Amino acid sequence: xxxxxxxxxxxxxxxxxxxxxxxxxxxxxxxxxxxxxxxxxxxxxxxxxxxxxxxxxxxxxxxxxxxxxxxxxxxxxxxxxxxxxxxxxxxxxxxxxxxxxxxxxxxxxxxxxxxxxxxxxxxxxxxxxxxxxxxxxxxxxxxxxxxxxxxxxxxxxxxxxxxxxxxxxxxxxxxxxxxxxxxxxxxxxxxxxxxxxxxxxxxxxxxxxxxxxxxxxxxxxxxxxxxxxxxxxxxxxxxxxxxxxxxxxxxxxxxxxxxxxxxxxxxxxxxxxxxxxxxxxxxxxxxxxxxxxxxxxxxxxxxxxxxxxxxxxxxxxxxxxxxxxxxxxxxxxxxxxxxxxxxxxxxxxxxxxxxxxxxxxxxxxxxxxxxxxxxxxxxxxxxxxxxxxxxxxxxxxxxxxxxxxxxxxxxxxxxxxxx
Amino acid sequence: xxxxxxxxxxxxxxxxxxxxxxxxxxxxxxxxxxxxxxxxxxxxxxxxxxxxxxxxxxxxxxxxxxxxxxxxxxxxxxxxxxxxxxxxxxxxxxxxxxxxxxxxxxxxxxxxxxxxxxxxxxxxxxxxxxxxxxxxxxxxxxxxxxxxxxxxxxxxxxxxxxxxxxxxxxxxxxxxxxxxxxxxxxxxxxxxxxxxxxxxxxxxxxxxxxxxxxxxxxxxxxxxxxxxxxxxxxxxxxxxxxxxxxxxxxxxxxxxxxxxxxxxxxxxxxxxxxxxxxxxxxxxxxxxxxxxxxxxxxxxxxxxxxxxxxxxxxxxxxxxxxxxxxxxxxxxxxxxxxxxxxxxxxxxxxxxxxxxxxxxxxxxxxxxxxxxxxxxxxxxxxxxxxxxxxxxxxxxxxxxxxxxxxxxxxxxxxxxxxx
Numbered sequence: 032x033x034x035x036x037x038x039x040x041x042x043x044x045x046x047x048x049x050x051x052x053x054x055x056x057x058x059x060x061x062x063x064x065x066x067x068x069x070x071x072x073x074x075x076x077x078x079x080x081x082x083x084x085x086x087x088x089x090x091x092x093x094x095x096x097x098x099x100x101x102x103x104x105x106x107x108x109x110x111x112x113x114x115x116x117x118x119x120x121x122x123x124x125x126x127x128x129x130x131x132x133x134x135x136x137x138x139x140x141x142x143x144x145x146x147x148x149x150x151x152x153x154x155x156x157x158x159x160x161x162x163x164x165x166x167x168x169x170x171x172x173x174x175x176x177x178x179x180x181x182x183x184x185x186x187x188x189x190x191x192x193x194x195x196x197x198x199x200x201x202x203x204x205x206x207x208x209x210x211x212x213x214x215x216x217x218x219x220x221x222x223x224x225x226x227x228x229x230x231x232x233x234x235x236x237x238x239x240x241x242x243x244x245x246x247x248x249x250x251x252x253x254x255x256x257x258x259x260x261x262x263x264x265x266x267x268x269x270x271x272x273x274x275x276x277x278x279x280x281x282x283x284x285x286x287x288x289x290x291x292x293x294x295x296x297x298x299x300x301x302x303x304x305x306x307x308x309x310x311x312x313x314x315x316x317x318x319x320x321x322x323x324x325x326x327x328x329x330x331x332x333x334x335x336x337x338x339x340x341x342x343x344x345x346x347x348x349x350x351x352x353x354x355x356x357x358x359x360x361x362x363x364x365x366x367x368x369x370x371x372x373x374x375x376x377x378x379x380x381x382x383x384x385x386x387x388x389x390x391x392x393x394x395x396x397x398x399x400x401x402x403x404x405x406x407x408x409x410x411x412x413x414x415x416x417x418x419x420x421x422x423x424x425x426x427x428x429x430x431x432x433x434x435x436x437x438x439x440x441x442x443x444x445x446x447x448x449x450x
Numbered sequence: 451x452x453x454x455x456x457x458x459x460x461x462x463x464x465x466x467x468x469x470x471x472x473x474x475x476x477x478x479x480x481x482x483x484x485x486x487x488x489x490x491x492x493x494x495x496x497x498x499x500x501x502x503x504x505x506x507x508x509x510x511x512x513x514x515x516x517x518x519x520x521x522x523x524x525x526x527x528x529x530x531x532x533x534x535x536x537x538x539x540x541x542x543x544x545x546x547x548x549x550x551x552x553x554x555x556x557x558x559x560x561x562x563x564x565x566x567x568x569x570x571x572x573x574x575x576x577x578x579x580x581x582x583x584x585x586x587x588x589x590x591x592x593x594x595x596x597x598x599x600x601x602x603x604x605x606x607x608x609x610x611x612x613x614x615x616x617x618x619x620x621x622x623x624x625x626x627x628x629x630x631x632x633x634x635x636x637x638x639x640x641x642x643x644x645x646x647x648x649x650x651x652x653x654x655x656x657x658x659x660x661x662x663x664x665x666x667x668x669x670x671x672x673x674x675x676x677x678x679x680x681x682x683x684x685x686x687x688x689x690x691x692x693x694x695x696x697x698x699x700x701x702x703x704x705x706x707x708x709x710x711x712x713x714x715x716x717x718x719x720x721x722x723x724x725x726x727x728x729x730x731x732x733x734x735x736x737x738x739x740x741x742x743x744x745x746x747x748x749x750x751x752x753x754x755x756x757x758x759x760x761x762x763x764x765x766x767x768x769x770x771x772x773x774x775x776x777x778x779x780x781x782x783x784x785x786x787x788x789x790x791x792x793x794x795x796x797x798x799x800x801x802x803x804x805x806x807x808x809x810x811x812x813x814x815x816x817x818x819x820x821x822x823x824x825x826x827x828x829x830x831x832x833x834x835x836x837x838x839x840x841x842x843x844x845x846x847x848x849x850x851x852x853x854x855x856x857x858x859x860x861x862x863x864x865x866x867x868x869x
């Protein structure tokens with residue numbers, strides 16, 4: 032199996048100013064191609080550090096992908112190291128990237144400065160993949176200490192945009208072993224409980240198959256079964272037969288038969304059925320609408336939502352009866368139900384979801400922090416469910432929203448396909 | 451200067467399943483305390499890899515912070531490596547963490563399983579900092595190859611929650627030079643333009659003071675002035691006198707006199723003035739409401755919002771005239787104004803903010819992707835402003851929301867305190 036190392040370069044990473052999202056993007060692309068990422072390293076804009084780390088990673092891996100260190104003000108450091116370790120004798124101008132520098136800056140109405148022109152100069156041992164989204168080219172150096180080095184820009188949008196061409200080059204030049212993956216998405220069970228539930232099945236897995244638990248607050252648990260070194264026609268049926276057993280164990284905990292999330296799974300069902308959705312949010316404060324609308328194409332089924340933080344908005348906009356609030360309080364099954372019914376009526380949607388609870392701080396004995404009532408309204412009538420989570424406001428908002436989306440997907444599943 | 455290395459452990463990082471946000475959080479805390487982060491490394495759940503990387507990083511640094519590799523599922527092997535490299539003879543149960551395991555699981559209504567109980571077992575050389583937010587304790591190992599190792603859980607909420615206690619321990623055991631920091635928050639100017647504006651002041655700074663630019667999509671630019679090796683009583687007034695000069699240069703670009711964000715700065719003004727706010731969102735899809743309600747105590751001033759994704763909701767709920775939409779399209783100054791006025795009237799708030807635009811994909815010549823109209827309504831009347839950003843949906847939603855919040859805070863400042 033081929034191995035790769037991912038090296039991100041830049042002082043801004045090491046002082047915690049930015050979160051490095053490039054590494055995980057690169058890692059996903061490499062893994063899909065069956066390449067094992069052995070390590071990720073972040074290093075400062077320091078020539079000797081860059082040199083020693085790259086030499087070591089190139090010696091230990093087939094592929095090294097770097098990003099960053101190539102901006103117009105500091106690319107001399109990284110580029111000089113790349114020239115040195117590749118044994119380049121000097122720099123040459125790359126006409127294709129030079130044209131792109133002119134084109135990009137002029138489209139932004141900016142003058143082309145000497146530091147911009149310098150970005151099209153590359154060490155003479157570099158092969159260039161033209162960066163069409165920015166001024167710094169992708170440089171490829173073959174056979175440094177036995178490894179191939181791909182140098183990508185650090186701007187996430189440009190790095191992500193460059194990866195398909197980089198992966199094409201990798202596939203062309205490396206003999207890649209086969210890897211088969213299957214993911215199942217689960218919501219509504221703790222990782223430890225799921226692990227006990229699945230233990231007998233997992234222990235009986237063939238030795239070339241491996242189960243991974245990939246939990247996330249918003250998406251639940253991704254169960255990933257991998258078969259390394261497999262042959263598609265011979266081994267895919269073996270993998271599938273294990274997936275069938277696993278799905279039977281999961282029952283309604285399973286919400287997607289692929290790598291997905293709750294809002295996409297809900298969107299898929301609604302789009303296919305031609306049904307619409309609205310939301311009424313109190314304690315989740317817009318997070319549910321934000322998640323639903325983060326799915327491209329969500330305007331086909333999501334009509335809109337009301338965030339009713341104030342009681343007055345619950346009453347006047349959503350039509351929650353004032354005496355229900357007075358008698359039972361805003362954190363109650365009845366208010367959750369009235370909010371869901373209210374926004375469904377207001378927007379004319381087929382389904383509606385609501386939340387009312389206490390994300391924190393605050394709370395009392397009856398309704399401690401972390402309490403949420405979720406309402407779902409639709410063709411099966413209105414249902415409510417209560418959850419209790421922790422003291423952390425940010426995490427509570429995420430869990431409330433995810434729990435509401437899960438209650439919604441269970442309701443939609445039942446309404447569209449039966450219990 | 452003390453140095454630190456940050457090591458995150460877990461196959462889920464190396465396959466790109468999760469973005470590692472812990473490293474940047476740790477780095478920020480270390481950097482603020484005057485510790486230089488020399489490297490960040492992410493390694494798989496592999497005993498020999500973990501051992502060799504930790505030994506090398508401990509040999510090269512005063513401090514190593516790890517996170518991850520401590521979950522209850524069986525592929526976690528980090529603890530065995532920590533026992534080995536620390537020279538532990540066995541495991542001991544930590545009563546404080548054991549109590550926490552019981553308390554956390556019972557508060558969630560979950561059974562305590564043997565794999566949960568095992569989390570309170572630690573190598574006998576470990577000092578424990580009880581993790582009050584999760585079941586895996588923080589473990590401290592002093593003097594392994596000359597460095598101190600802090601092992602933190604991988605769950606971001608727990609890792610972030612543990613850092614204050616970890617930093618206290620670091621400050622107690624390391625001799626750190628004194629650093630005084632002051633942060634000012636700025637929105638509405640490019641870093642390069644701000645840098646030109648501030649150059650004369652920055653060049654005249656005393657040699658023990660340093661200015662850092664810390665830009666972020668959602669919060670703008672954090673300007674941090676640091677005084678190294680300073681004495682609080684003697685040097686704080688010197689630092690403050692530079693901050694006064696800096697504030698005068700910034701004028702209305704400045705929105706907070708401390709490390710903050712736009713939604714908190716807006717909340718502070720509204721709370722102090724006893725005024726209220728509502729929002730009407732189209733293209734931002736709940737992101738503005740989500741940001742505003744992420745501030746604890748926001749229920750004191752935020753009445754609610756309408757996410758009007760469908761045109762029908764813009765018209766029926768917010769009262770946007772149908773002929774305005776027909777004549778000018780939904781991405782227009784007039785619709786932004788009508789949305790802000792509509793939600794202000796609907797909720798009875800003092801101020802209202804609205805967005806209508808194209809986050810992408812889609813768009814045309816008149817309204818290319820990245821176009822947003824922002825509306826603000828309040829005691830000064832209704833104003834609108836247009837911005838144009840890029841092709842990236844996710845980034846557009848963030849920039850639209852941040853631009854809307856900045857327009858809102860400028861309006862509120864003027865309404866409450868004069869231009």
